[in-house]
Amino acid sequence: MLFPTYQFLVFFLILCSAILSLKHQVNLYKIVLLLSSLLFYSFWSFDFLLLLVLGTAYNYIILRAVGNGKYKKLALISGIIFNIANLGIFKYCNFFVTSLFDVLNQLKISASFQVLQILVPVGVSFYTFRMISHLIDCYQKKLSCPKFIDYATYITYFPQIASGPISRAPEFYSQLNSPKKYDYKIEEVIVLILSGLFKKYTLSSFLFNFTQLPFKVPQQYSSIDLILATISYSCLIYVDFSGYSDLANGISCLLGFKPIVNFNMPYQSLSLQEFWKRWHISLSEWLRDYVYIPLGGNKHGKLRKYVNLFCTMAIGGFWHGAGLNFIVWGAIHGLGLVVTHLCRDIPQAIHLKLDFYNSRIARFMSWLLTFSFVTGSWVFFGTPNWETAVHFCQGIVHSSVKTFQFNFWQLYLVIAVIGAINFWGDRIAKILQIMFSLKNIFFRVVLVSLFVYAILMLGPSTVPPFIYFNF
């Protein structure tokens, strides 16, 4: 079930009517929330639901062993192996089999065995990450073993199960078990939901059509079209994913949970380091806490720090998708981060002061370089395979096609709007919140209706699925 659908609207209105009055009855509230999450997930597939329930139950047993048993470490390792194996089978099996066939084909070894084609359960990457981090937190005694119902509600929490944000268990439990739920403002929720709808329904759906063909057959487009397609994809993935996060946060507010900032105007970053502090923040922090720091972080010398950074980003890339292009995308960012750190570490080591870093031109150049780097790297993310990514890059440098096909004012306008959201999103949100903080409910309804109507009318007739649903 997708968020911007009538199916979800009916589901949510019924749920809201039932659950909102139960907010202060903690135990009953948990049961209803858990059942709602399971019902929500069952709309995709009962098989996936069964897998989720079994995985949750098994992880809880391991969690008990990690929290109380004699063989804590063994339990932790078995739990992590189980979750990684689960992810490996359902998300990466097809990739490994394809890679195996590629190797056999290269070696000219005939392979006649048959394999299964495995479906990827919705949100498997997101809930697996939550399960792993919970095990580690319990092992490190940052968290005590929760009640089963708390744990199951956390893992299956429906606004975040499909595409995050990846919430942390301690914050979730404290809000779940408190009779005082998050004290949201009506205008805050309205702006979050409208922002999510506008980003997804209007902007992302529009840009989708400009990125589909160039990212599949770059050979048919001129260099300027490919550059525009790359910028479009860069904008598309931002509005698509941050739109989902806005919707998830808006719904979470209503259910009594504090919104998790997952995107903080990332394309205004002046360095790659800053970009990763603003982009998919919940994942960046997860990777920092559960991959980078366990690998040693920056505590074992500079060289080890660079290696750890690179490995963390490459793992992050592979988490996004089962394909060589995703690993390359992660590795490019890993390399970029290493270079960024080197640029800061080397002058520090030789006591060199670079005052021009703060000048306007230097800031602009830093922004341009960061944006170009991030945008260029999306080519590897958005193309279906490595070969197409290479064709795309070649096409940007030199293309046999000279016709400029994407010269539409609508496209420039949409890119400009996304640019404005990216640079002044916080101010725009504040202005909108003031607008929607009208005391008169009639005017509020009229104003919100106008906005929703405009969003629906400006959106194309076919709304593509969220990009991050694939991950």
Add this chain to the structure above:
Amino acid sequence: MRDQEILLIATSVILTLIFTNLSLFLKSFSSSPFASPEIKQAARQMETDSFRKSEQDFWSKIKDIDFDKASPKSASSAVKTEQKPAIQANKATAKIAKKLSPPKPKLTRLYRKFLFIGDSVMLDLGTQLQYTLKEKYNITDTKIDYKVSSGLNRIDYYDWYARTRELINDYQPDVIIVLFGGNDTQDINDYQGKYRVIMTKEWQKAYQERVDKYAELLKYSSVQKVYWVGQSISNKSSYLNQFPVMNDIYKKASKVSGRIQFISTWDTFAERGQFTPVVADKSGKRGYVKVNDGLHFTSHGAQIISDLIVDKMATDKVLKVPKKKP
């Protein structure tokens, strides 16, 4: 109090939106599982509003661009031309022919322009076909025209008859490759406006009428050869029941003209009548052929189907390997 207020706002906004644009609501709601057959029937009979029409025109404009317009190769290839109407008038198309723009000069050289028409599945297949035709046969004058979520069932959503006529007139293809069906596995409104549940006899009759009308359109056009690609076997049980019936409908419709040929792909991904996810291509390379939805091809699967079509065209002498320059 605040929760009640937000529920009140949400409900009021929804009701306001429903009453301000009932047709938009009905059209959206009819695609949800909550809609009753009566609502679905009513929604489909509603005309698409002018805003949606202009939106569809906008996307068609983007797809309309001739990729190789500026390519020096195609510009320099001087060929003889003759005057021939793009779509010949007959009883069924007489009305439409009047609306058509004046026919453009037609290439006498056979089979140079290839047009691939269909839904998103055709995008996967068409890109592979384009690549193969360019690499093997040095044919660059190709065009993919696809529309996501479209088909011959929901003409109220996307009018493939009008779009195909427009394409034939503007692009003047010699060969058309058609692939529909992925989005047609849903209930249908027949020409009398009656709602028919999928796979019933009435549904089959109504869908056959839709497909026949499309075949008639192609029959009376200037296109010299049409390949109608059938649906291939799938791992999804619903498709396993529906696609054979639909393939029979396409096959039957193809018989309307000798220029239209049905290409069966059903057995291409089958082993002993069962779907097999990993198949070897001509070179013996093995890989997955369909993505997880059981409908769209992987690039490997698209290549296998593309090879099948290209081989068929070569057998029919639609394609000839270009002579190498000494």
